[in-house]
Amino acid sequence: MNRFIVVDTSLCTGCRNCELACSIRNTGTFNPRQSRIQVLKNEAKNLILPVVCLQCEEPLCEEACPSGAIRVNEAGVLTVKEEICIGCQNCVTACVYGGIEIDPVTKKAIKCDLCGGNPACVDACDYGAISVVERDEEGLQTRLVGVKGAARQMGVEMEDA
Amino acid sequence: MTFPYKGYAGYYLDIDLEKGKVHKKEMEKEWARLYMGGTGVAARILWERTGPETDPLSPDNVVLVGTGPLTGVMFSPSGRMMFASKSPLTGVWAESHAGGFFGPEIKYAGFDFIIFNGRSPKPVYLLLQDGRAELKDAAHLWGRETDVTTDMIREENRDPSMETAVIGPAGENQVPYGCVIVDYYRAAGRTGLGAVLGSKNVKGIAASGALPLEAHDMDKYLEANEEEMAKLHDPLWTESIASLRKYGTTDLVAMINEIGRLPTKNHWTGFFDEADDIGPEIIANKYRVGQEACHGCAIGCKYIYRVKEGKFRGGPAGGPEYETLMAFGSNCLNSDVESIFYLGQRCDLLGMDTISCGKTIGFAMELWEKGIIDESDTGGIDLSWGNVESMSELVELIARKEGVGALLAKGTRKAAEEIGGEAWKYAVHVKGLEASGQDPRAHQSVGLTYATNVRGADHLRSLSSLEELNYPEVIINRFGEEKAEAIGQIMSPKYKGEVIKDIEDLYAVVDSAVICKYGTMWPPVFYFDTFANVIPPLTGMKEWADMNYVRDVGARISHLRRAYNHRLGITREDETLPRRLLKEPMPTGPAKGGLPDLDYMLDEYYELRGSDKETGYPKKSRLEKLDLGFVADDLEKRKMLARQ
Numbered sequence: 001m002n003r004f005i006v007v008d009t010s011l012c013t014g015c016r017n018c019e020l021a022c023s024i025r026n027t028g029t030f031n032p033r034q035s036r037i038q039v040l041k042n043e044a045k046n047l048i049l050p051v052v053c054l055q056c057e058e059p060l061c062e063e064a065c066p067s068g069a070i071r072v073n074e075a076g077v078l079t080v081k082e083e084i085c086i087g088c089q090n091c092v093t094a095c096v097y098g099g100i101e102i103d104p105v106t107k108k109a110i111k112c113d114l115c116g117g118n119p120a121c122v123d124a125c126d127y128g129a130i131s132v133v134e135r136d137e138e139g140l141q142t143r144l145v146g147v148k149g150a151a152r153q154m155g156v157e158m159e160d161a
Numbered sequence: 162m163t164f165p166y167k168g169y170a171g172y173y174l175d176i177d178l179e180k181g182k183v184h185k186k187e188m189e190k191e192w193a194r195l196y197m198g199g200t201g202v203a204a205r206i207l208w209e210r211t212g213p214e215t216d217p218l219s220p221d222n223v224v225l226v227g228t229g230p231l232t233g234v235m236f237s238p239s240g241r242m243m244f245a246s247k248s249p250l251t252g253v254w255a256e257s258h259a260g261g262f263f264g265p266e267i268k269y270a271g272f273d274f275i276i277f278n279g280r281s282p283k284p285v286y287l288l289l290q291d292g293r294a295e296l297k298d299a300a301h302l303w304g305r306e307t308d309v310t311t312d313m314i315r316e317e318n319r320d321p322s323m324e325t326a327v328i329g330p331a332g333e334n335q336v337p338y339g340c341v342i343v344d345y346y347r348a349a350g351r352t353g354l355g356a357v358l359g360s361k362n363v364k365g366i367a368a369s370g371a372l373p374l375e376a377h378d379m380d381k382y383l384e385a386n387e388e389e390m391a392k393l394h395d396p397l398w399t400e401s402i403a404s405l406r407k408y409g410t411t412d413l414v415a416m417i418n419e420i421g422r423l424p425t426k427n428h429w430t431g432f433f434d435e436a437d438d439i440g441p442e443i444i445a446n447k448y449r450v451g452q453e454a455c456h457g458c459a460i461g462c463k464y465i466y467r468v469k470e471g472k473f474r475g476g477p478a479g480g481p482e483y484e485t486l487m488a489f490g491s492n493c494l495n496s497d498v499e500s501i502f503y504l505g506q507r508c509d510l511l512g513m514d515t516i517s518c519g520k521t522i523g524f525a526m527e528l529w530e531k532g533i534i535d536e537s538d539t540g541g542i543d544l545s546w547g548n549v550e551s552m553s554e555l556v557e558l559i560a561r562k563e564g565v566g567a568l569l570a571k572g573t574r575k576a577a578e579e580i581g582g583e584a585w586k587y588a589v590h591v592k593g594l595e596a597s598g599q600d601p602r603a604h605q606s607v608g609l610t611y612a613t614n615v616r617g618a619d620h621l622r623s624l625s626s627l628e629e630l631n632y633p634e635v636i637i638n639r640f641g642e643e644k645a646e647a648i649g650q651i652m653s654p655k656y657k658g659e660v661i662k663d664i665e666d667l668y669a670v671v672d673s674a675v676i677c678k679y680g681t682m683w684p685p686v687f688y689f690d691t692f693a694n695v696i697p698p699l700t701g702m703k704e705w706a707d708m709n710y711v712r713d714v715g716a717r718i719s720h721l722r723r724a725y726n727h728r729l730g731i732t733r734e735d736e737t738l739p740r741r742l743l744k745e746p747m748p749t750g751p752a753k754g755g756l757p758d759l760d761y762m763l764d765e766y767y768e769l770r771g772s773d774k775e776t777g778y779p780k781k782s783r784l785e786k787l788d789l790g791f792v793a794d795d796l797e798k799r800k801m802l803a804r805q
Contacts, residue, residue: 013452013453013454013458013461014453014454015240015454015455015456015457015458015459015461016262016456016457017235017237017457017458017459020234020235020457021235023373024235024379024383027373028375028379029373029374029375029376030233030234030235030373030374030375030376031269031371031372031373031374032265032269033269033370033371034371034373040322041322042321043344043345043346044308044312044345045477046450046451046465046467046476046477046478048451048453104371105371105373124235126237126459126461127454127461
C-alpha cells in the first residue's frame with residue numbers, strides 16, 4: 001500500500017470521463033455506474049465531488065468484511081476478491097468516505113485497485129485533476145486536501161495527516 | 162435483441178399518451194444505417210408522422226427525444242441530446258439540442274429514442290430506469306419551476322443522480338417559445354419544444370440507469386477516439402480551448418463586438434459601446450465561481466456564477482451564454498450584467514428561450530421608442546431601452562401570458578402582425594424564429610445560414626467560423642487553394658454557397674451523432690473524416706468508413722429536413738432575411754456600411770443542392786440518389802419538385 005490516487009477537486013469539472021475510462025478498463029463497456037471512481041454532484045450547491053478509494057492505513061472496509069474478500073494484494077494494493085465477496089454491503093456502510101460501492105450489474109463490492117499501476121482515470125482526465133502519489137508526507141498531505149470537500153459535506157472533523 | 166449495431170442502446174419508446182401506454186420497441190436498422198441518430202432519425206420519423214395538417218399544439222403533433230451512437234460513449238464531447246417536433250412558434254421544422262448528462266443517462270437507462278404521441282388526459286412525467294419505462298403522475302409537479310421540479314423528481318425516486326429534462330410554467334402555458342431545461346441550467350432553448358410538451362401534459366422525463374453500452378471493437382474504437390482527441394489537442398487550437406475553458410461562450414461578446422457583429426438595439430447595429438460591461442473579463446473576474454463540463458467533455462465551456470449581493474443576488478447557477486448576454490444585454494441596450502444573470506436564470510426556471518424572449522423584448526422596446534406602442538398597450542410598463550425593472554416584469558408576464566405578456570409571448574412575427582402598421586419592420590426573424598446573436602451585414606455567410614436554416618434565423622445549422630475567426634489552413638484543406646482567398650474574406654459572398662452547404666451537411670451529421678458544435682464549429686476540428694474514423698469500430702457499420710458515405714448521410718438529412726419544410730409551404734420566398742438585415746446598411750461600428758448579397762449566395766447554394774432557383778424545390782433524381790425516393794414520390798404529388 002505504497003501508492004494511491006488523489007484528486008485535486010479544484011480542477012475537476014465533473015465531466016465523468018474518469019468514470020467512463022474506469023468502466024471501459026474494468027468491464028469492457030461504457031457504463032459509469034460500474035466505475036470504481038464516482039463523481040458526486042449537487043448542482044444547487046455547485047458541488048462536484050470525485051470520490052475514489054483512499055487506500056486507508058487502517059481500512060474500515062477490510063475490517064467490516066465478514067468473508068475476508070477485501071485484502072491487500074501482492075502489489076500492496078487493497079482490493080476486493082470478487083469470487084469471495086457475498087455482496088452484503090457491510091463495507092459500503094463501513095467506509096465513511098464512499099470509496100467502495102456495489103456494482104449494479106454484478107451486485108458485488110467494487111473499489112479502485114489502481115489498475116495494477118497505471119490507472120485509466122488518470123489518463124482520461126483532460127483537466128489534470130487526478131494523479132497517483134507515493135505514500136510519503138507530501139502524498140498524504142495532498143490526499144488530505146482532496147478529501148476535505150467530502151468531509152465538509154458529511155460534517156466529519158479531521159485531524160492533520 | 163436482434164438490433165445488430167453497437168454504441169446504441171438498441172431500443173426506442175413509442176408512447177401513446179392518450180391511453181397512457183408505453184411501447185418498448187427495437188431500434189430500426191435502417192435508421193442507424195441511413196440517418197445515424199439524432200436529427201437524422203428525427204427527420205425520418207417526423208416526415209412520417211406530421212405534415213401540413215398537423216397543428217403544433219394539438220395531440221396530432223409528435224415530440225421526439227433523441228440521442229446518437231456517440232452519446233454516452235467515450236468521445237469528447239458526447240453529452241448532448243436533442244428534441245424535435247413541428248414548432249408552435251414558426252409552424253415549420255423544430256429541433257433543439259442540450260448538453261449536460263441527460264442524453265447519456267437515457268442510453269444507460271436503455272433507450273436511444275423516445276416518441277411522444279397524442280395528449281395525456283392529465284399531467285405526467287416519463288420515468289426511465291434500467292430498461293423500464295413508465296408514465297408517472299405529475300399533478301404535484303405542474304406549475305412548479307424547473308429546479309424545484311427536478312429536486313422533487315429526484316427526491317420521490319430516491320435517486321440524487323437521476324438526470325432530467327423538464328418544462329416550467331412557460332411550457333405549461335404553451336408560450337410558443339417555452340423550452341426544455343436539462344439538468345437545472347442547460348436548455349434545449351429554441352423553437353418552442355417546451356410548449357409542445359406542455360400541450361401534451363408532459364412535465365418532463367427522468368432517467369437513471371446502469372445498463373452498459375458496448376463497442377463493436379473496443380480496442381479499435383479507443384484507438385480511433387485517441388486519434389480524434391489528438392486533433393483536438395493540436396497546438397493550433399490551444400488558444401481557442403483555453404478561452405472556452407476560462408470564459409466559456411462569454412468570450413464571444415468581445416470577439417464578435419470587435420468585428421461589429423454583436424446585435425445591439427434590436428439588431429439596429431452590430432457594435433455595442435458598453436460591451437466590456439457585459440463581456441468576458443468582468444464575468445471571469447467578478448462573478449465566475451466554477452467551471453463545469455458536460456459528459457465526457459474535454460473542452461468544458463460551462464461556468465458557474467454567483468452574484469453575492471444587491472437586488473440581483475443569485476446563484477450559484479450555470480451562467481448565461483453568449484446568446485443570453487446578447488439578447489438581454491446589447492440587444493436591449495442593457496449593460497447591467499447582474500440583471501442579465503437574473504433574467505437568464507428566471508428564463509431557465511420558467512422554462513423559456515432566452516433568445517426569443519430577449520429579442521421579443523428588444524423588439525417591443527424599439528416599438529416604444531418609435532411611438533408605435535405606448536403605455537396604453539403595455540399596461541403602464543415603461544419600455545425605454547435598458548430598463549431592467551421593466552424587462553424583469555415582462556419576463557414574468559410573458560411566461561404567464563398576462564397583460565402585454567400575452568402579446569409578446571407570441572414572438573416577434575405574430576406580435577407584429579397583431580400590432581399592425583410599421584411594426585413588421587422591426588421584427589427581426591426568419592420563418593418566425595427570432596434571430597440569434599449574429600448579423601449578416603458583418604459576416605456574409607450568416608445571411609445564407611439564416612435564410613436556409615430549416616428552423617429559422619439561427620446559427621446552429623450551418624454557421625461558418627472559418628472566415629469569421631480566420632482559419633486559412635482549414636479552408637484550404639476543405640475547399641482547395643484556389644477558392645481559399647475569397648472564402649477567407651468575411652464580406653465576400655463568393656463560394657459561400659459551397660461553404661454553407663458543406664457545413665450544413667456536416668452539422669446534420671454532428672447533430673445525429675449527437676455531439677457538440679464546440680469541436681466542430683469552433684474550433685473547427687472534427688469533420689466528415691472523424692465519423693468515418695470512429696463510427697465503424699463503435700457500431701460495426703462498415704460502410705461508414707467511406708467519407709463519401711458520411712457526406713451522403715449529411716446531404717440526405719439536409720434534403721429530408723428541407724423537404725419537410727417544403728411540404729409545409731416553404732419556398733425561396735421564405736428563405737430570406739428580415740428587412741433590417743437585408744436592406745439597412747450597418748449604421749455604425751467596424752462593419753459599417755455592410756450588407757449581405759443574399760441572392761448571389763442563394764443561387765450558388767440552390768445550384769449545388771440541385772434545387773430549383775425559383776422555388777428552392779429539390780430534383781427528383783437527387784432525392785432518389787440519396788435513398789429519399791419516398792420523399793420524391795410525395796413531393797411529386799404536391800408538384801414540389803424541381804424541373805429536371
